[in-house]
Amino acid sequence: MKRRKILLVAAGLMGFASPGTFASDIRVIGNPSIKADTISATELKSVFLEEKLSLADGTHVEPVVEKGGAVHKAFLLEYLGKTDDDLRTYYSTLVFSGRGSMPKRLGSDAEVVAYIAKTRGAIGYISSETTAEGVKTLAIIHSGNSAERKLMTRVEPAYPETLKRLGIGGVVRLLVTISPKGNVENVALLGGNPILGESAISAVKQWVYSTSHSRTVAEVSIAFDSPR
């Protein structure tokens, strides 16, 4: 009897720790007709709430949602701030008052990938572990650099001596890709002095953010205050 109880507890713990229990990484994917490679979290929410029918670059978009599952739940909570019930209520409000239509609801990642691959403007979400051919991945940009991904470790960039002596400073703008685990995967210079940018990039590559369900992209601005 005692042994049976221990087995049950062990089985329960294994179930709790199984990968499916925790929402795995989310990848936002779109039909290749979508010009953009990134989408802001705010824009993503507006698209899925049918407040926006097009992205900032003018591309028409059509949201596709899953019927259920861990990725679906995690996506709704993280990016729409809603439960599945809330979302169905929201869409029903639109449909039954003549203000919108029900988005396509599909049963699996594979169905989502297949539908998005053949439907112009379609945008959806899948597990990052799912193979996705014929679609493009959209990186999610969080507005601000600390509001949604908290910066845990920050390394200050070195101010190049020559520029400092010459009184050359300014603001450097970087596009930072952060992995779900929080480490910086890629940094691109968006604007500013290239030498200051180089210094900023090498510092930002050492930054560590809080974990998240998905890979995100944040715009970071770093100021080099000239001593003059």
Add this chain to the structure above:
Amino acid sequence: MHRPTLGLAFLCVFLRTDQLALQAQEFKLFDRTVQVHGFASQGFIYTDDNNWLTMNTSQGSGAFTDFGLNLTSRVTDRLLVGAQGYDRNLGQIGQYHPSLDWAVADYRFRDWFGVRGGKVKTRLGLYNDTQDLDFLRPFALLPQSVYPTDIRDATIAHVGGDIYGTLSLKQGLGDLSYTVYAGHRSDSIYSGYPYLLTQFGTHFTSFGGLQYGGDLRWNTPAKGLLIGASRLDQDTTGKGTSVSPFNPTAGIIPYSESSKADWTNQFYSQYARGKLHIDSECRRYVRDQLIFGGTSENLDDVRGWYVAGAYRIIKRLELGSYYSRYSITTLDFGALAGIPPNQTDTGLPANHVYDKVITGRVDLNKFWNVKVEGHFMNGYGSSTYPDGFYPQVNPEGFKPNTNALVLKTGVYF
């Protein structure tokens, strides 16, 4: 088939339909996808004293049925067209006369600028345009102080157009959604106001008029918090026949009434986070009506507010409660002055309805729910304004308190 059984039959078809069939809801027409959605509900009300909502509820009444069906298609990326038919029976109201609930063509030029035209649901407060869709909420009846179901026709839709849009505010300040509209309102003669006036021998053949207004709602940066305000102005005319109150022996005379002033202000807030939903709204409705061809004037000042909360305890069970407070003052001028006495003391049961409500909603599956709701009301409102309690179904007069048990089941797909 006997008319009340139509709704029940419709509901039975829904209830016997399995989940797979409920999900089969689109077809292709001219290479465009057409979505089909519908809903139906059946209620039962029992009250301990006064009869309520034009039903003989003190005996228990199931004359509380509604259903609707819509077709919607996105014709192009920016053009949405659709229409919904609706029918209901609520005691003496509706009486299974079907209506075109809405029929719109909606073109969104930009996300901040769209137009829709046709018969359009009127946006007023949180729930005016969705008040029939009880499957969206835990409550069987919305707070009657702000959403009186017996006069839904007065605000539900207009034949005209809307301009609408959503603007994202910079610096993470959320977004603003606006709607401005103008059109023509047309009431069914099977609505609460025409029914109320039959007690005076007045029978409408038509009632309606101009309706215009706007709504502004702010999705604040605080997650789940929405606040907003609506304004509605109307200019209505009603025509029909009546018994003259000045000379009842004169027989039936032509009757007309028209608006001198008719406006509604509504303010609202909603907080939804996870399993918790909290709403609050207040509405003031002022209606200054020239009656009997302008020989008399009737001024009603109706004020209502409520606070409602609901929490989903477990996946299939949601509990909720609200407090709803309604009051009315009525003044008459001109030839009719003094015939019905002016009512200005809102502390009297004849001039208010205070309603404490508890509810439980059980979701049997994703498409079918059952609600059990208790109403504990003080007051019965004015007998010259439609506010749930009608003299015709309470011929022995009103008692100050009414307790009501509401059972309702509904399906949608």
